[in-house]
Amino acid sequence: MFDKVEAFYRPANVREALRLLHSGKGLARVVAGGTDVVVRGDDSVRFLIDITHAGLSYIRRRGTACIIGATTTMAELEASDVIQALAGGLLSRAARYCGSALIRNMATLGGNMANGSPAADMATPLLVLDATMVMEDSKGRRELPLAEYLVAARTSRYAKALLVEVVIPDPPRGKGCQWSFQKLGRTAVDISLVNVSAGLQLDSRGRVKWARIALGSVAPAPMRAPRAEQRMAGRTLDQALLAEIGAEVAREVSPISDARASAEYRREICSVLTRRALEECSAPAGCSL
Numbered sequence: 530m531f532d533k534v535e536a537f538y539r540p541a542n543v544r545e546a547l548r549l550l551h552s553g554k555g556l557a558r559v560v561a562g563g564t565d566v567v568v569r570g571d572d573s574v575r576f577l578i579d580i581t582h583a584g585l586s587y588i589r590r591r592g593t594a595c596i597i598g599a600t601t602t603m604a605e606l607e608a609s610d611v612i613q614a615l616a617g618g619l620l621s622r623a624a625r626y627c628g629s630a631l632i633r634n635m636a637t638l639g640g641n642m643a644n645g646s647p648a649a650d651m652a653t654p655l656l657v658l659d660a661t662m663v664m665e666d667s668k669g670r671r672e673l674p675l676a677e678y679l680v681a682a683r684t685s686r687y688a689k690a691l692l693v694e695v696v697i698p699d700p701p702r703g704k705g706c707q708w709s710f711q712k713l714g715r716t717a718v719d720i721s722l723v724n725v726s727a728g729l730q731l732d733s734r735g736r737v738k739w740a741r742i743a744l745g746s747v748a749p750a751p752m753r754a755p756r757a758e759q760r761m762a763g764r765t766l767d768q769a770l771l772a773e774i775g776a777e778v779a780r781e782v783s784p785i786s787d788a789r790a791s792a793e794y795r796r797e798i799c800s801v802l803t804r805r806a807l808e809e810c811s812a813p814a815g816c817s818l
Contacts, residue, residue, distance in 0.1 A: 536575070538576065538577070540582070562636040562637045564640065597612075603627045604634045606638060615658075619658070619708040626712050627641070639693075644682070647751060650724055664693070672696065722798060742778065774804070
């Protein structure tokens with residue numbers, strides 16, 4: 530794709546990046562790490578806008594939320610004390626499995642979301658953490674629920690807007706509250722055949738106070754499994770319930786067959802990984818399964 534690129538820009542702030550994006554008249558693409566743009570190989574691109582110097586690389590607390598700038602890399606998420614302390618290090622663990630060390634030094638959180646891949650490794654942990662995306666365009670900033678953003682990410686709906694921040698509200702805490710990230714790929718550094726994130730809190734009697742389950746690479750966009758979550762509430766977590774929830778998520782997903790795996794295989798693996806995630810969540814609480 531790069532043999533057709535006519536200009537490369539490196540704006541110093543978001544306002545300048547938006548001006549360049551607008552003037553590109555649909556032929557400009559925003560890049561940061563560039564790892565996804567290169568893979569997609571869009572021959573229509575004539576202008577590249579590198580936003581790595583636009584002031585969007587940061588991890589900070591703001592009130593009761595964690596704020597992550599769009600150009601923050603996977604390596605920075607993996608190493609951050611703030612991210613390691615968030616939801617038992619869920620987001621940090623997911624970043625650790627996002628490609629090779631070389632890729633993680635380049636790939637950014639914003640790029641992983643903006644690419645719109647159903648296999649995006651960071652999408653499922655962000656979904657169970659109820660993250661929102663902050664977009665900026667010529668009219669200002671606005672927040673979007675992550676699920677809504679992921680559905681529209683590969684369309685032209687936000688072609689003139691820039692993803693600038695990810696906002697994660699403080700997740701539930703307390704005794705019996707645990708989180709898990711599970712991923713299966715063809716190799717340790719390949720994209721997901723299926724990935725699953727889960728959060729769970731058990732009471733003193735081993736009953737589910739709440740549960741969150743998100744799945745990737747099994748639908749057009751990463752998704753929550755609301756029916757499975759609802760089925761768990763108030764029930765004792767045991768092997769019978771795990772089997773029931775595994776079957777439920779297999780019904781909720783709509784995977785495709787491609788060069789990496791068949792739809793049937795993905796459906797079975799999402800059930801297996803969901804059970805593994807819930808088992809991992811229950812282990813620190815001393816739940817015997």
